[in-house]
Amino acid sequence: MSILVDENTRLLVQGITGKEGQFHTRQCVEYGTTVVAGVTPGKGGQHMDSIPVFNTVEQARRETDANVSMIFVPPAFAADAIMESVFAGIEVVVAITEGIPVLDMMKVYHVVKAGSSHLIGPNCPGIISPGKCKVGIMPGPIHREGIVGVVSRSGTLTYEVVDQLTKNGVGQSTCLGIGGDPVIGTNFIDALKLFEADPDTRGIVMVGEIGGSAEEDAAEFIVREVSKPVIGFVAGLTAPPGRRMGHAGAIISGSSGTAQAKIEAMEKAGITVVRNLGELGKTAAEVFSV
């Protein structure tokens, strides 16, 4: 098994006719994902390769039974695109877009939570259940089907982690990037709950970074609710305070949000925290005894 996306995923791509949308849609199709529709307002009736394009998500869902959407819409219009998918009843909405204003996301967040959709991101690489389905911009071939769930706030750092896991014989059930923004649809705890409930996930790798308190909150949750072994990594030990380190959410404010505090909280919760990124794959192979 896996979480959120699998062989039953019927993907819709919002912003499918843009450069990024086209490129990554093709990559997803190549990986084996069933892409059933695209949405670009004003381009309804056209096709991207052989995929039908619709003007609205509602129409696309009605005609193609799409149940997951992936969003490549530019930041100024992305909050609206997320809302459109939520109101159309799409089950899992994956927002790749980087740069959405935080006040827009605060409004979207409560709409999502009031409904039944699951939002991943924004500002994330997406989600992949290796061997089944890829909904995102991550490189497919570095993944390998297996028993470890990966959840991360980062993009390329997740690829680095997954690549090491695969090279050390540790396959993955599902890998998801939850995004580098301050306000995101799925947090560590949401992902941990899903991995804990998934019988085929036997262990979890959690990749955090400076800013906010999501790692500390997750550590507390793990003590209470997670029975599976967890390995952790936190980026940003050398990051200066008060500076936004690329991701909008990666900033140490005053004395809160430091990597050191996160690592301590995670270790206190019994998580195996890896200090040397180069040893993550090897440590995972030992902890998950594959």
Place this chain on the structure above:
Amino acid sequence: MNIHEYQAKELFKKFDIPIPRGRVAFNLKEAKEIAEELAVLPVVVKAQIHAGGRGKGGGVKLAASLEEAAKVAGEILGMTLVTHQTGPEGKKVGKILIEEGLDIDKELYLGVVPDRATASLVFMASEAGGMDIEEVAASTPEKIIKQQVRPGEGLQPFQGRALAYGLNLEPEVVKQFIPVVAKLYNLFMKHDCSLVEINPLVITRDKKLVALDAKINFDDNALYRQQEIEDYRDLTEEEALEVEASKYNLNYIKLDGNIGNMVNGAGLAMATMDIIKLAGAEPANFLDVGGGASAEMVENGFRIILSDKNVRGVLINIFGGILRCDILARGVVEAANKVGIQVPVVIRMEGTNVEEGRRILDESGLALQVAADVWDAASKVATIAKSA
């Protein structure tokens, strides 16, 4: 994005939040004119830099006469102000705010910040104004009153009342305080702020509520729809190399070490800085060239990194994935040749066609060391740092 206190007060004025009378001066002549114009004593002279702790650093002074005002204005203008937020090198003061001095009875704190976990805005108010709010929160958390506001629903009138009555304000001050809360909320929403802070918000002896200080930060992601705010940007307050990098859409932050590094993706970039340190060297910067890492970005990245004269070696860490390493390698070689690199460079790359990419680097004739993995790369670059 940060702005100066005088700019934040301009915004306060637009939103009808009471501020002391005063104006900004860029030279001594203007400062004297403003002090005379105010026609009250004492006057306050405040250094305008993008950093807190100005008072403790000697950047805020009271003057009891016009002569004294001219004297302290002369001292502060052009001084290098060192505070806990500027770093030891300090910041040169090029602007000063001249304001009327107020007869203060009480100092309050009022601020608005986003709360990530609840996706809402949090108003914080405290009777312990004038102090570092983080310290208040740590030592006497009961002195901070909070109200959570969801931007979709907006600020409710009862929330303003809850803050006002929570501060034990006198009735005539309550009447002034509640509208200030609403105006602060409007300002925050209208201009995509990421922080608004009035510390202190003072009550004068004649029971007037006035924002004595003003601090506003803005959400960089929203600047595309905040032209008016973007015009407030003061490039002299920013690190020159960072301004240069932003022209190329590069995310660069200068640090104090001597190992330059160039990475695709922010998380991996931070992790690369960390592993450089773990291997025994000090990172000279944070540089994210973006997930895609095009040849042009790499070339611009080289230029920025090498403009920092402390740099003794460079580590390039690109996890391409979809990106083809042969193309990336050609880009690196081309950029290295164009820029003329004088320091050793260690490259670690991963992705499609990685073997071909490594061959191109090996055969380039450049002094490039190709690393097998991220720890190998960090170790190689640490060796360079030690021999430098």
